[in-house]
Amino acid sequence: MSAEVVAGAGRKWRKPPFIRNPVLRYGLLLAAAVYIYWVMTTLPFDWERIQEGLPRAARIFNGAFPPSFERSGLLIEGFVESLQIAILATIFGLLLSIPLAIMAARNLAPKPIYLLGRAIIIVARSFHPVIVAILFVKAVGFGPLAGILTLIVYSIGFVAKLLAERLEEIDWGQVEAVRATGAGYFKTLLYAVFPQVMPRQIGLSIYQLDSNLRASAVVGIVGAGGIGSTLMNAFGRYDYDFALAITMVIIAVILVSEAISGRIRKRIW
Amino acid sequence: MARGGESRQWHRYTPRQRLVRFISYLLFVAVTVWALRSVDIFWPWLFDAPNAMGDLFGRMVPPDFSRWSDIVRALLETLNIATIATFFAILMALPVAYIAAQNTTPNKAFLWLGRFILVSSRSVNTLIWALLFVAIFGPGVLAGILAITFRSVGFLGKLLGEAIEEIDRNPVEAIEATGASRGKVILYAIVPQVVPTFFAVSILRWDINLRESTVLGLVGAGGIGLLLQGAIDTFQWQVVAAILLAIIVLVLLGEAISGWLRSKVI
Amino acid sequence: MLQITNLVKRYGSDEPVLKNLSLTVPERNVVSVIGASGAGKSTLLRCINRLVEPTSGDIELNGVNLTKLRGGQLRHARQRIGMIFQGFNLVERLTVMENVLSGRLGYVSFLRAAFRRFPQADIDRAFHFMERVGIAHYANKRADELSGGERQRVGVVRALMQEPEILLADEPTASLDPKTSEQIMALLRSLSEELSLPVLINIHNVTEAKAYTDRIVGMRYGRIIFDGAPTSLDEAAMDEIYAGTPVDDRAADQAAGRPLETVPS
Known part of the structure; x- marks a missing residue:
């Protein structure tokens, strides 16, 4: 087969650029470069302190190995508390999420109530649980109570939002059919609305229990009880070997809980 | 033999289903009661909680916005930490996703290495x-950037790896059939298929990182959390309110x- | 010239998909392979460019034994074998031109490939063939914007870009409507003549096979049972190719005492 191809010779081809406007294209590239340069030069890096990092890292890792399970009593206690926090927060969070989700579903609630419901959800979602935890710790003191209240807010932000979205997608024909039998608002909810969202809701609940367990390990860092508090104490006392043991157990528990919740959800959905 | 007129029984569930449901309910109640009874709560505090919250509020x-310039500077720092960390995390996640995807990994050892990196990054x-x-490099933005980066690698790598595993095999086969080397097959048959997920996942993670960056300061790792912690420690609640509002604005x-x-x- | 001798392909310890198959395709010859689904047509084609690893036997293309090649040598051999697929197998999110140029991937450096800076000769070649099959005006369109017939033309041009010594076409028209599929068959036929290329086509549509090819090979359960001119493919030969089950074949083989059919452990 000959390689001599004459027709159409000399036609140029370049890959059409991702952004057609050349000013915008190079402008964006330049902006990104300038941004990175600006950030790296203006962020307050404490270089002297950072230089001490390597020896410190070596010391920490030396201190952390081998992980110490000597105080396993403390470890288990912390985990049981985390579990309690997660369970109670999930239950109360779900109970509160249901009315809130109905409030925040456009098709089920009157406009003013809908806006109120949305506002509550947005506020609950905007704050990282750790910030909420700090406020609760200040209000009700150190310990699991602050953790539970925090994770209730966290659960509401997630479950109520998704449930409200699901409620807005329900098949309205079923609602009309039940209404046509003369059923009132709550009976309609019970017979035409809840059956449509139930499987999703159960899946969500299990997912939320799983993610509350994760979060409970974190809110403890600011004093809201559970394994996070144990970890924070270990870190504060430079017990790096105990801290490593705690971290390893946290990872293991999270993996197991993720696997369990994944399996249950697969069976329900 | 059912006689006419005798009322017939109807149950929503079969006996077996009812048993399973009953056991589930029982388990649920038992766990709740156990958690409620044994959790270490000083109950009067709970009943006082609405009061306390009201008082705090x-x-x-x-809100006291008199320190707005500090707040804006801290918000900017938070934004920068999140953005830079997302950028670095993307760079690190690409090779990890590549070795952690079953269809592109060079061999079993790399596969498990990739999975190990993803799991440890994600679970911490x-x-x-x-x-x-912070313990290693001292308080400051570097600790924050590294923390966000290390957490994001697992998230990005896992989702990208899954995207790589779900690609259409056929174009890969076609490009291999042209005699292209491994690198060129990746470039022409795998990368184009993963690009949409890549953008979606990176943007999503940036959004999450922005939220996470707001709390880094609470453990000394830079950003607006530092300001918040300071205001809380000195009981300047009106400043705290201003900072909280600023955080909402940033997140939205x-x-x-x-x-x-x-x-x-x- | 393509020469296949005693080709066997077996997945695991199952019955072989290809059983001691031999076939020769001389230059400038359009050969169609027909047979029921599962006869091994697709495996045969994929063994030639080693997308499927043959179990034993030899495949020689213009004097090079393809079965022994590894790594870079294999890739080098693949450059000279163009392949056209049933599902077109284009990279949907790339432009038509990028898909076409991907046929040159074996020839250009990694950096050129990465930055899409192909040599001008490749670009000329691409435009030439794209004009030849009527898709040049789509050069910068994304492949998924094209119709089925147009996509298959992209697939054909991609294969031609490789400067192939043979074209393999795996059910190239099975995903197309009747009119388009005739156009593609006609295109393959005339390209074979213009470029003096041997073309090996797997095909389900016997009418098309008869109309557009020089020679028909009939396969049944891993072996060739018919090989001749389209005119000699009569009703009886058709029945033989498309009738029967693997079980019948195995029974017949055992009766004849042919070795490959008794499945070793």
């Missing part, structure tokens, strides 16, 4: 990473920007 109004929360890096802005980017790119 009362001290927060009206950002704040715990931050604790570690981030959500709006990431939504806009998503619609632009995909």
Whole structure:
């Protein structure tokens, strides 16, 4: 087969650029470069302190190995508390999420109530649980109570939002059919609305229990009880070997809980 | 033999289903009761909680914006930490995703290495990473950037790896049939298929990182959390309120920007 | 010239998909392979460019034994074998031109490939063939914007870009409507003449096979049972190719005492 191809010779081809406007294209590239340069030069890096990092890292890792399970009593206690926090927060969070989700579903609630419901959800979602935890710790003191209240807010932000979205997608024909039998608002909810969202809701609940367990390990860092508090104490006392043991157990528990919740959800959905 | 007129029984569930449901309910109640009874709560505090919250809220109004320039600077720092860390995390996640995807990994050892990196990155929360890096590099933005980066690698790598595993095999086969080397097959048959997921996942993670960056300061790793911690420690509740409002604005802005980017790119 | 001798392909310890198959395709010859689904047509084609690893036997293309090649040598051999697929197998999110140029990937450096800076000769070649099959005006369109017939033309041009010594076409028209599929068959036929290329086509549509090819090979359960000019493919030969089950074949083989059919452990 000959390689001599004459027709159409000399036609140029370049890959059409991702952004057609050349000013915008190079402008964006330049902006990104300038941004990175600006950030790296203006962020307050404490270089002297950072230089001490390597020896410190070596010391920490030396201190952390081998992980110490000597105080396993403390470890288990912390985990049981985390579990309690997660369970109670999930239950109360779900109970509160249901009315809130109905409030925040456009098709089920009157406009003013809908806006109120949305506002509550947005506020609950905007704050990282750790910030909420700090406020609760200040209000009700150190310990699991602050953790539970925090994770209730966290659960509401997630479950109520998704449930409200699901409620807005329900098949309205079923609602009309039940209404046509003369059923009132709550009976309609019970017979035409809840059956449509139930499987999703159960899946969500299990997912939320799983993610509350994760979060409970974190809110403890600011004093809201559970394994996070144990970890924070270990870190504060430079017990790096105990801290490593705690971290390893946290990872293991999270993996197991993720696997369990994944399996249950697969069976329900 | 049912006689006419005798009332017939009807149950929503079969006996077996009822038994399973009954056991589930029982288990659920038992766990709840156990948790309620054994949790270490000083109950009077709970009943006082509405009061305490009301009191706290009362001290927060009206928000005090007199330190707005500090707040804006801290917000900017938070934004920068989130953005830079997302950028580094993307760079690190690409090779990890490649070796952690079953269809592209060079061999079993790399596969498990990749999975190990993903799991350890994902299971350790950002704040715990931050604790570690603060202990190593001292308080400051570097610890924050590293913490966010290390947590994000697992997230990005896992989702990208899954995207690589779900690609259409046929174009890969076709490019292999042209005699292209491994690198060129990746470039022409795998990368184009993963690009949409890549953008979606990166934008999503940036949004999440923005939220996470707001709390880094609470363990000393930079950003607006530092300001918040300071205000809380000195009981300046009106300043705290201003900072909280600023955080809401930042987070909502981030959500709006990431939504806009998503619609632009995909 | 393509020469296949005693080709066997077996997956695991199952019955072989290809059983001691031999076939020769001389230059400038359009050969169609027909047979029921599962006869091994697709495996045969994929063994030639080693997308499927043959179990034993030899495949020689213009004097090079393809079965022994590894790594870079294999890739080098693949450059000279163009393949056209049933599902077109284009990279949907790339432009038509990028898909076409991907046929040159074996020839250009990694950096050129990465930055899409192909040599001008490749670009000329691409435009030439794209004009030849009527898709040049789509150069910068994304492949998923094209119709089925147009996509298959992209697939054909991609294969031609490789400067192939043979074209393999795996059910190239099975995903197309009747009119388009005739156009593609006609295109393959005339390209074979213009470029003096041997073309090996797997095909389900016997009418098309008869109309557009020089020679028909009939396969049944891993072996060739018919090989001749389209005119000699009569009703009886058709029945033989498309009738029967693997079980019948195995029974017949055992009766004849042919070795490959008794499945070793």
